[in-house]
Amino acid sequence: MDSQNYTCLKKNNYSFENYQLIPIRFEDAEIIRKWRNEQIIFLRQEKSISRNEQVQYFEQIVIPTFKKSSPELILFSFLENSQIVGYGGFVNVDWDKKITEISFLIKTDRTTNSTLYETDFSVFLKFLKKIACDELNFNELFTETYDIRPTHIRILEKNGFKIFKREKYGKIIDGNSVDILFHSYTCNKGENT
Numbered sequence: 001m002d003s004q005n006y007t008c009l010k011k012n013n014y015s016f017e018n019y020q021l022i023p024i025r026f027e028d029a030e031i032i033r034k035w036r037n038e039q040i041i042f043l044r045q046e047k048s049i050s051r052n053e054q055v056q057y058f059e060q061i062v063i064p065t066f067k068k069s070s071p072e073l074i075l076f077s078f079l080e081n082s083q084i085v086g087y088g089g090f091v092n093v094d095w096d097k098k099i100t101e102i103s104f105l106i107k108t109d110r111t112t113n114s115t116l117y118e119t120d121f122s123v124f125l126k127f128l129k130k131i132a133c134d135e136l137n138f139n140e141l142f143t144e145t146y147d148i149r150p151t152h153i154r155i156l157e158k159n160g161f162k163i164f165k166r167e168k169y170g171k172i173i174d175g176n177s178v179d180i181l182f183h184s185y186t187c188n189k190g191e192n193t
Contacts, residue, residue, distance in 0.1 A: 004066040006074055010135055014127050020082070021127045023066065024075040028084050029058050031107075035086075038108045042149060070095040075103070078124055085110060086120060090132065098139040102128055118155050125159045133187035140186050147179040161185045 005012040006023055014021040033054040040048065049057075065071035072093055078086035088104035106120050132138040143161060145153055157163070161183035168179055 020079040021076045121155045142184040
């Protein structure tokens with residue numbers, strides 16, 4: 001299956017230093033499935049994803065979004081030196097209100113190096129803020145994060161995201177109640193160029 005482009009985007013290839021953001025590729029589905037299953041504790045995913053479930057998700061949910069003018073999600077493969085190191089993008093897109101949730105997942109072994117994780121996540125956020133605010137003319141981006149991820153939260157806040165809600169004991173992880181933090185970023189048109 002060839003790479004596809006999103007018709008809702010003016011361009012489909014974004015670069016910064018050694019990083020690149022391109023529309024999600026079907027060829028990356030299996031490695032993404034592996035990372036999701038390895039990092040399930042941080043996701044709203046209740047059980048491991050099978051190969052068949054991942055293929056069905058790509059074929060039935062992801063691939064149809066490429067041709068939509070207002071897709072409900074826009075996902076990207078995140079590359080460094082032409083190799084996939086992560087993925088994510090816009091999910092739960094509300095085109096009427098011009099707001100969207102951000103999704104991000106990086107290769108599992110990169111999550112343990114806080115310096116590398118900060119670089120990866122900061123570059124990814126830079127890409128998404130530029131696309132959302134300057135190209136898609138969204139008003140706001142938001143995230144949902146479990147409070148067991150202090151590094152992730154610090155990076156969000158360092159990149160202009162502000163906490164707007166805390167859901168106390170919103171999730172049970174490994175038998176423990178954890179808070180869910182919601183952050184938002186308000187687009188100021190033209191600042192992300």
